[in-house]
Amino acid sequence: MNSGPLLFLGTFFALAVSWLGFALAPQLQIGDQNAVMAEDSGQYYPAMRAGMARQGEQVYRANGCYYCHSQQVRPRGFGGDVERGWGGRSGRVQSVDQDYLYDLPVMLGDQRVGPDLANYGLRQNNETNILLHLYDPQSTMPKSEKSVMPPYRFLFEIRKLKFGETNSEDALKLSDKFPAGYEVVPTENAHALAAYLMSLHSDSILFEAPPRKTTNAPPVKTTKAPPAQATNVVPAAGGTNKPATPSAK
Numbered sequence: 001m002n003s004g005p006l007l008f009l010g011t012f013f014a015l016a017v018s019w020l021g022f023a024l025a026p027q028l029q030i031g032d033q034n035a036v037m038a039e040d041s042g043q044y045y046p047a048m049r050a051g052m053a054r055q056g057e058q059v060y061r062a063n064g065c066y067y068c069h070s071q072q073v074r075p076r077g078f079g080g081d082v083e084r085g086w087g088g089r090s091g092r093v094q095s096v097d098q099d100y101l102y103d104l105p106v107m108l109g110d111q112r113v114g115p116d117l118a119n120y121g122l123r124q125n126n127e128t129n130i131l132l133h134l135y136d137p138q139s140t141m142p143k144s145e146k147s148v149m150p151p152y153r154f155l156f157e158i159r160k161l162k163f164g165e166t167n168s169e170d171a172l173k174l175s176d177k178f179p180a181g182y183e184v185v186p187t188e189n190a191h192a193l194a195a196y197l198m199s200l201h202s203d204s205i206l207f208e209a210p211p212r213k214t215t216n217a218p219p220v221k222t223t224k225a226p227p228a229q230a231t232n233v234v235p236a237a238g239g240t241n242k243p244a245t246p247s248a249k
Contacts, residue, residue: 036098038204040211045204046101049196056196059189061107063152070109071095071118071200081116088119088203089211096209099202114149120200128172130194131156131186135172155190159183 035044049057060066073087073094081087087094095118100106109116124130133140135156137147161167161181171183186194205211 033098033101035101036206038206040205045206046098046202048102049199052192052195053199054196056189056192056194056199057103059155059193060196063193065117066107066109068109068111068113068149069115069117070112071100071106071116072108073116073118073202084115085123086116086119088122088201089205089209091205091209091211093209094118095202096206098206098208117197117200118202121198122201122203125198127191127194127198130197131190132172134190134193135184136174152190155187155193157185157187159185 035046037043038045074081075094076082076092081094099118100108129140133149134152136151137149141147156172159171159182161183167183168185171185174184
């Protein structure tokens with residue numbers, strides 16, 4: 001008996017079931033989601049990134065930044081992400097699927113050689129500092145810490161100044177590390193990458209990520225009335241009660 005067709009059908013069926021489970025099912029579950037209303041701001045979340053930030057996303061992907069940086073803050077109890085200041089929400093849940101609605105593909109990352117960047121825009125919104133870090137990571141780190149991030153100096157242009165020409169406003173402040181007569185100017189890709197990094201926010205309060213419920217309610221202030229003095233009450237004539245007079249001893 002020729003078992004070739006049966007083997008082919010069995011293999012095809014196994015691959016089809018795998019595709020349904022790993023590709024089609026997630027697409028049906030979360031692939032058609034829309035922006036949701038954020039409970040803290042009343043605006044739809046997430047918002048579409050601006051044009052410069054979308055361009056920077058391509059620079060981020062092209063340079064493989066997701067190899068060393070993740071974009072998925074783990075919930076409380078699953079590591080020290082929140083304690084490190086990476087989380088943007090106060091509740092136990094941190095990253096949810098709505099955070100990645102406009103990211104295609106999603107760059108969750110697989111290592112944490114560097115810090116998680118899901119909420120990097122909350123920690124750093126100064127473009128100058130970001131550009132300095134991209135050009136010379138060591139210069140922006142405390143002396144007690146050592147960055148293993150490589151410099152991305154190809155994102156910058158080294159220009160020789162003409163006689164009497166001063167540094168442009170866009171040039172990095174590297175006078176102590178660069179020879180006189182030259183300046184380092186960020187390229188458009190460097191500005192775009194910085195814009196993308198500053199756009200990384202996932203801090204809105206959503207139904208799936210509610211704020212932390214606090215149980216430490218302030219104590220209720222109560223006033224206690226002084227205890228009433230007990231008196232012996234005896235029925236009086238006419239059906240009314242009056243305090244009894246103490247008996248003579």
